Amino acid sequence: MPDAIVVGAGVTGCSxxxxxxxxxxxxxxxxxxxxxxxxxxxxxxxxxFRAQFGSAINVRLSLLSRExxxxxxxxxxxxxxxxxxxxxxxxxxxxxxxxxEAAQQxxxxxxxxxxxxxxxxxxxxxxxxxxxxxxxxxxxCAADGFLRPLQITRGYYEAAQRLGVRFEFGVDCEPNxxxxxxxxxxxxxxxxxxxxxxxxxxAPTVPTTALPADMPMTIWCDDGYHLRxxxxxxxxxxxxxxxxxxxxxxxxxxxxxxxxPPLRDVPIDRNACWSGLYEMSPDKHAILGHLRDNVYICSxxxxxxxxxxPALGQLLAEIIVDGNATxxxxxxxxxxxxxxxxxxxxxxxx
Ligand SMILES: Cc1cc2nc3c(=O)[nH]c(=O)nc-3n(C[C@H](O)[C@H](O)[C@H](O)COP(=O)(O)OP(=O)(O)OC[C@H]3O[C@@H](n4cnc5c(N)ncnc54)[C@H](O)[C@@H]3O)c2cc1C
Numbered sequence: 334m335p336d337a338i339v340v341g342a343g344v345t346g347c348s349x350x351x352x353x354x355x356x357x358x359x360x361x362x363x364x365x366x367x368x369x370x371x372x373x374x375x376x377x378x379x380x381x382f383r384a385q386f387g388s389a390i391n392v393r394l395s396l397l398s399r400e401x402x403x404x405x406x407x408x409x410x411x412x413x414x415x416x417x418x419x420x421x422x423x424x425x426x427x428x429x430x431x432x433x434e435a436a437q438q439x440x441x442x443x444x445x446x447x448x449x450x451x452x453x454x455x456x457x458x459x460x461x462x463x464x465x466x467x468x469x470x471x472x473x474c475a476a477d478g479f480l481r482p483l484q485i486t487r488g489y490y491e492a493a494q495r496l497g498v499r500f501e502f503g504v505d506c507e508p509n510x511x512x513x514x515x516x517x518x519x520x521x522x523x524x525x526x527x528x529x530x531x532x533x534x535x536a537p538t539v540p541t542t543a544l545p546a547d548m549p550m551t552i553w554c555d556d557g558y559h560l561r562x563x564x565x566x567x568x569x570x571x572x573x574x575x576x577x578x579x580x581x582x583x584x585x586x587x588x589x590x591x592x593x594p595p596l597r598d599v600p601i602d603r604n605a606c607w608s609g610l611y612e613m614s615p616d617k618h619a620i621l622g623h624l625r626d627n628v629y630i631c632s633x634x635x636x637x638x639x640x641x642x643p644a645l646g647q648l649l650a651e652i653i654v655d656g657n658a659t660x661x662x663x664x665x666x667x668x669x670x671x672x673x674x675x676x677x678x679x680x681x682x683x
Pocket of ligand 1: 635
């Protein structure tokens, strides 16, 4: 019987397997129904990273992940593509601004002092490409930025294999039915209740130099419209469960025309649009820890699963090997919190 079986070889499963092996577990297997690592939601992520969150646990997860990303290449031999080009949140309403202020207080109380509140004029200095007379202010953190989801996955996949972890692809399985010392459910959007798959879409423009490659992620909090540059294209996003249908592209085009003048003559590349699934939990926070019998779960990050995978993999290994996580108190993320009616309060901002 193996010491551990991890179901799912996305960025989460690869991180969990690597950290379990690092903590001395032997005979670890990772099973995935896909053909290669990262073929689920991970390859569809745009690759944002931020510590600007509105809950203590998400801020702490980001700070631990950031620390790990900064030494990722030394640890795994793979460049995670971590580029700290910043995250710019914009508010058009007083209520959105208050939410950003409240989030920033939580960030400071949890050791993150990198973000600051800005007024509308500063927002335009930080990102001169934006035009919006309705802005009332925003928040900016220069230490936030971008990463490469598939490179992080590959880094953990290769480092885990060097530590003896075995990966098997094309295997569709149910975690409850597996015989191992420990089974970890890392199936992401396919974990089942209480995790819900929620569709999110990305509309890339055609290749363009209209915006600088190092532009910060720029997010309008009130409606969630956001954009970033990646590989010479602007990636445009607008949260909507019906995306790519019912006029979603037209709305994205209209918001882009209104708010980002340099992109007015840069069309969306309709053939390059893609969609993927968020692994949404009821309170939009990860679910981490013991589920039942020998089964543990690491999922439910609700759209932040790549940026938090380095931290969550390490923390789950601590829970499994030591009995609880010591680097960060993960009690808030326990799977039983929903049945106990203690969901995590505090917004994810997006
Ligand atoms: C459009 C979009 C943009 C995003 N942008 C960001 C971002 O900027 N930053 C960020 O941090 N996150 C982002 N995300 C979220 C991110 O993609 C996920 O949180 C993350 O990839 C989750 O990783 P995972 O390994 O848990 O899941 P996945 O990558 O989905 O891996 C789960 C794996 O489980 C396997 N599996 C499922 N069921 C079974 C089964 N029965 N048997 C065997 N194997 C199974 C699948 O094949 C899959 O490989 C984005 C997501 C989308 C859709």
